[in-house]
Amino acid sequence: MTVATEVKDPSPEKLLAPVLSAFWDEDRSWTLDVYRRHEGYEGLRKALAMTPDDLIAYVKEAGLRGRGGAGFPTGMKWQFIPQGDGKPHYLVVNADESEPGTCKDIPLLFANPHSLIEGIVIACYAIRSSHAFIYLRGEVVPVLRRLHSAVREAYAAGYLGKNILGSGLDLELTVHAGAGAYICGEETALLDSLEGRRGQPRLRPPFPAVAGLYACPTVVNNVESIASVPAILKNGKDWFRAMGSEKSPGFTLYSLSGHVASPGQYEAPLGITLRQLLDMSGGMRPGHRLKFWTPGGSSTPMFTEEHLDVPLDYEGVGAAGSMLGTKALQCFDETTCVVRAVTRWTEFYAHESCGKCTPCREGTYWLVQLLRDIEAGKGAMSDLDKLNDIADNINGKSFCALGDGAASPIFSSLKYFREEYEQHITGGGCPFDPAKSTAWADKHLEVNA
């Protein structure tokens, strides 16, 4: 049961729920002043009035699940940190947002970085950490500037540093810029990278909660997960649970992109559908229809028009054969060649494979060779089974999920669009004109109309 099916009124005012994005339209929204005017750091005061264990239990009861893709319960991650072990504990925020299609953490940090900083202080109090890190991908300098500025403000105001708000909590926060590697979004690769090494995933166990950064207990959380915590404290877990579904409670950022009339960020209770989002925002670009889309980035198996009513929560998307992932709703219309799209994604995975595991390193390379041939009309029918076979030999057979992600577009596109692959082979080339897919393709039509 989801809010989406309960609410009869389809107006955006009822379907959307801006929380993190509520004041992005205000002047200087990234500053401490504006954040405080919107009851910023009130959640922290409530958290500091609790014991750390009660705080962990509270976040667990709220049901917040990881917003970085996997959907693991945030409070449970915190609970796994062994207490009284005499080792330093670390919180590492994963701000390496690089999954193709994913574009929620970057605008969030650009417009409202203090929600993350407040969440970090709360989380560190809970897991008894006195040093936290934000691992931001390096290619977003405007966001880095605002993080530097927000962290400086937070230190000056006593939300970071020694004896925060008189609670006895000491916390250092380091902003760390990455250097361009998709794989560092994988939590153990991120930890290796933060230790000054090549970003290559680690074998688990041990999990980061036991042996993470510098082999100490470490929580790695996504930006949006941590940034959601202050609102839960401020407004209460019942308020949070009133949104979304039993197993997927709360609000989240959906990122609509591609051939839609109004691309952008849509913050809504979990369980909204793509149809509802398109209905309220003008649908696909005029004169075109949805062909395929991803629910949560390129690593989540693609959907088609038949999935427009799938509730976009962890269970709903899972039951329909994909994953909620990062809620990156990339929509492609009928002008888009699915073989071209999948080839490009696969080139990305081949480029970003760190090379540690043979199935992923070699498999993605050969997938690219086959796909380029097929796209150019030089493929054979047997190549389609070979694609499936290679993807099957990558999926689940590497240390981390990059390999699984590389297999997803192959499996799902062959499932829904095998005929289109065959057309490339029998027709000796691509039947699509890429010029028709561009953002400006219909400009002359609109001007003439």
Place this chain on the structure above:
Amino acid sequence: MTTTPDSVGLGMPQLPAPDYPDDVRARLERDAREIIARYPGSRSALLPLLHLVQSEEGHVTRTGMQFCADVLGLTTAEVTAVATFYTMYRRRPSGDYQVGVCTNTLCAVMGGDAIFEALQDHLGVGNGGTTDDGKVTLEHIECNAACDFAPVVMVNWEFFDNQTVESAKRLVDDLRTGVPVAPTRGAPLCTFKETARILAGFPDEREGAVEASGSAGPASLTGLRLAKGEAARVVHPRDGGPHDAAQDRAPGDATPHDPSLAEHLSSHDAPQDTSASDPANPAGPTAEEGE
């Protein structure tokens, strides 16, 4: 094109990298101490230190890697292994402005491929190539987390959203002739070296740099405006992005399309069964597409 292929050494082992001049080294050592102090374990400073040496010379040289190895007590092999893993570290001299065109699937489909191709022609350089005047290095980049602003071009890692072939050509022309350009999201451009210093963790102290370009890009506000009942004020980001406003339109440019409310906020997603390009259309995906 000023790029040369990496030379292949035969026979003689490389001589040790030359050291920085004493004053440069002293200054970099001061910066390095500050960076190292941010971390419980010194090796964590390696990525920012590589950004730091890149800010000194514009790319990561053997001298820079030797410096990192010295201050962290690592071997140059360990530093090289890291420096070659990450794409943001350049390994040869490049231009003042790094122009990166996103050609990951979504941006590529929306026009990134066309923009990248046009810029290669326009500048006469290939992927990774630098113009003869040393101003612009062109490359294609992976998804930069701005898909709702597609197609996206990054210049020194500032956002130039909702680009077209024409706007991108104008952008690189302006970069080469020294006309100031403003990103749609980000601060007035600094050089690649200055950008690398920010990445090393030294905040941009320029007046107004943090404030520049406002709180959020238009696409970031689409949902919020709908939720606040301000739907009528939603502007199709592709037609009214700050990029268009920030840059003077050349006379003769097409008037920006201003879609009516009904056109972009219809209450249904309007599947068009009769679209000429609909594969389900009896006429098929039309002959011209196959040409």
